[in-house]
Amino acid sequence: MEDISRRHFHTAKDAELLDHSLAGKIDWESFYTEGKRTPPFLRNVPDENLVGFVNHGRLRSGNAIDLGCGIGRNAIYLAKAGFRVDAIDLSRVAIARGRLIAEEEGVRTNFIVGSVFDVTLRDNHYDVAYDAGLFHHLPPHRRPYYLELVRQAINPNGFFGMTCFDTTGGQPVEDWEIYERGQMPPGIGYTENRLREILAGFLEILDLRPMKVCPESADALGLPGTWTVLMKPLAPVERSQ
């Protein structure tokens, strides 16, 4: 008998209704506009793992997309490394900063204001998709959509790199607790097993490790409490969904 526990039943309408059932979502526009907090990702340096993947030749030039790009620090790095880069974020203010930095640094990056769930990404177009810190802000019901849209946007030889909270960086909540409380935490903390389980239906994990912690003065960002993952899309026949 088919294992229906691994199927996802939500329609887009279900997902919208579930979005509205949760409080606590971060207002990213206010976050960037008010500037009350100065987290490390506001510094224009790329993630240490992304630098490693490029330096070791795992990610070569081609089309790249930075999902939830913020001020575009990883997008700008990829553009400098020779990729043609699209970079998308919900926040106008963050994107405006990204455009300014790219201009100052003389690199071309196609910045887009919008939600990853509202833009249409070209199938099989990207050689690299990258997500630094968006995934752990997605409510559980959005994950399958997100991973599916990423999987479809990457070409069969492409890669998906990601950083997300572990259970010390984010809140180690069960999915059902989020809906019972009606509250998204300010970042979901994932155990290694949970992360592997979630990603397994969509992508093959090539590398999953804790992010290397880098000093503030370093020219790469490396934070405690964070996983880094490198994946490639599963062929349709390998997928369990």
Ligand SMILES: C[S@@+](CC[C@H](N)C(=O)[O-])C[C@H]1O[C@@H](n2cnc3c(N)ncnc32)[C@H](O)[C@@H]1O
């Ligand atoms: C923790 S920040 C990380 C920013 C950037 N990736 C970095 O590491 O510098 C998460 C970002 O995801 C963006 N974001 C959240 N939900 C999004 C969505 N549905 N579509 C696009 N961007 C989103 C936020 O605006 C915010 O800039």
